[in-house]
Amino acid sequence: MVPVSADQRRRRVGRSLVERIAWHRATRHQAEARSLLIVVRNLIFDYPTKRALCGVSFEIKAGTITGLVGPNGAGKTTLLRCLAGLDVVSSGTVSVDRIDVTEAPREVHRRLGLLQDDLGLYDALSVRQSLNYQAAAYGIPSRDRQRRIQDSINRLGIADRLDDKVGALSRGLRQRLAIAQAMLHRPKVLLLDEPASGLDPEARANLSELLRALGTEGMTLMVSSHILAELEDYTTHMMILRNGRVVEHCPTRAPVGRPRRLRVALVQPSSGLRQCLAADPQVSGLDVEGAAARFDFTGDTFAQAQLLRSLIQSGLQVATLQEEQKSMQSVYSEKMRGMKR
Amino acid sequence: MNPEFQRNLWLELPPHRMVAMPAVLVLVFFAAWLAGGSISFAGAAQLLIGLLLIIWGSRLAAEAVLAEVIGRTWDTQRMSALGPWEMTWGKLIGSTAFMWYGSIWCVIGFLLSPHGNFVLLIRLLLAGLEAQALALLLSMVLIRGESDSLRFQVTIAQTVTLLVMAPFLFFTMFNRPDSVYWYGFIIPFDAFVTLFQLVFVGWTVLGTYQMLRTALQYSKGSPTWLMFLIFSSAFIAGFDHLQSFVASAGMPTPAVTRLFIAFCAAIILTYACAVVEPKSLVRLRQWLALFFAGHMRQGEHLSPAWFAALVVAVVLGVLTVVNIVGLRAPGAPLPVGPLALVAAVLLFTVRDLALFYYLVLYSRFGGGNLVIGVYLIAAYFLLPVILSSARLGSLMPILVPSPSGPPELVVLPVLIEALAAVGLVIRRWRAASAESPSRMPGGL
Structure with missing residues (x-):
């Protein structure tokens, strides 16, 4: 056995530590790459007289719900159609579940459901016939077909409408049928173009609940909509598209482990507020203005309760302590204003 | 069963249509028999087959894909697992199923008449299939454009089909020579035309299959x-x-x-x-x-x-x-x-x-x-x-x-x-x- 000097041992330990860190990093990158379900690079799409998408690039992780927003003509529908492989891109690449949409569109279709704004239903068929046709057209084996249909109709609440003609259904019920059809083959990704348009408030609430449930189950959703307040209920990310470009793609709420922006307001200004907050190791980015202060807080809700307690114990008259969330509407408006300037 | 064919059967052959078609045809045949006996009876059957399969059938076949585009269901079909061959015959025969159903009654009427010409009957049925296949093929060609007037495209597809079929029908029905001189061979007219019809149907169906294959993104050429x-x-x-x-x-x-x-x-x-x-x-x-x-x-x-x-x-x-x-x-x-x-x-x-x-x-x-x-x-x-x-x-x-x-x-x-x-x-x-x-x- 070759004797190993202390220096060599130290170097070897050092190297193995570096290697281990590199390995961990690589593994994390691989895991992140695996979790990327949709990857779009420099996507360009031209209509005869207009460029609809101008070098769009983004990534979407599995299990997220992305709200796709933007003014009319921004390219939202075109983007969804390119993701679904329905339109041939002028240049750039789109991959879904690591499959190139241009190279193997049929493979992508098996993993993807698309709900277009006009729904695309056969009005002359009954709900039962529509679902049977869709299940057969998607190649669902006949032994599984009725079970899948039953699952979908129970979930969408249309089990009592099976014998109704599709043309006789309300917009809300047609919407539910269209979603049931799009989900029959259990896609990994569901793209929805303006799903809430024309729905009454109750139907919209039901839709939000359904989409939230699908997200919780791990389905990746991309929802284009004009109704930002509603998207806020269930989206994890927001993507703003304007003139065929992505101008913002961000999470709609801070992920677990990331600092949250809190705002505390006192009844009257106090010099003790800054001292008290600065003393807490979980507080950073402190910004005191009069009787109020804003800061980033890394603790959870229990730590937040503890912070509140310590502020009160310090003799400060706390009026409110709350998480400061920018609404999608405010982010959208800010971005749009920024673009116009 | 082919899902596309099944769907078309649901749409085209509901029970009330299955009863109405023979009821109307029986009335027409009865009127023809009253007017001119068995000769008119056979003539009426021929005319009705032509109307159903060529005129109306070509319209329905042209609508088979264009109606999907208009109804915004075409993209859903393109994203489904349906293959081009299933789509070809599902649409060709399925969308015109009602016309073929009516034609079966006409064929029965034709065969009941002693004046019916069996060769002419076969040729008429083949002409119907030809017209429908051509209309479907043309509609597939027309959706490649960027036109918004899709309803008009149906009329274009049907009109071009009828224009292509018209001289052929004229020569086969009314002005039939005894034989055709082709590459120096003298071929009996009936045999030549029947063979030509079969080949024509084959090409149009193959063309439609190929167009659908491209539309469904199976191949790039x-x-x-x-x-x-x-x-x-x-x-x-x-x-x-x-x-x-x-x-x-x-x-x-x-x-x-x-x-x-x-x-x-x-x-x-x-x-x-x-x-x-x-x-x-x-x-x-x-x-x-x-x-x-x-x-x-x-x-x-x-x-x-x-x-x-x-x-x-x-x-x-x-x-x-x-x-x-x-x-x-x-x-x-x-x-x-x-x-x-x-x-x-x-x-x-x-x-x-x-x-x-x-x-x-x-x-x-x-x-x-x-x-x-x-x-x-x-x-x-x-x-x-x-x-x-x-x-x-x-x-x-x-x-x-x-x-x-x-x-x-x-x-x-x-x-x-x-x-x-x-x-x-x-x-x-x-x-x-x-x-x-x-x-x-x-x-x-």
């Missing part, structure tokens, strides 16, 4: 269209009667005359494609980009149909020229007339194609096909008539390909026109390139 062009040119060149039509072209031998007829057939197909097929700027741009990048195979499905037809025409034209030159006796002068004619036909075609694209893609007039129609009538009918009336017939080669006249008059003017037309298109293409968000391919 196939040799089907090229094979059809070669087959059609060879088929038309086989008719011995056509030799006398082109006798004035002065081809040296019957074999070269056949080659010249095949060349003319390919030219006619080029024009037909250029007029009927929607001219999509996006598709053209994508195709040219791939073409100039050397990816011709990948861009095959994007190429306009006239391009392959023109390539076949050029090949046949070159073969004709090679044969004309090769067959002359040693020391004999070059037969300039036929050579000039072949060149003129090709140059007229290039000129017209360039002008079609100039008019349709870049003109501000709109209504592309209408403008092309007016242009063709003016160029090949009105102007020659005016020239003849003005006793300037010697200048006719300037306006139409002519076998007579000095070769320089046959070729030079049209060569200048063709170059001018191509230059015009390139200029407009460059202008459009400057306005367009993306650079035009090919360095243009």
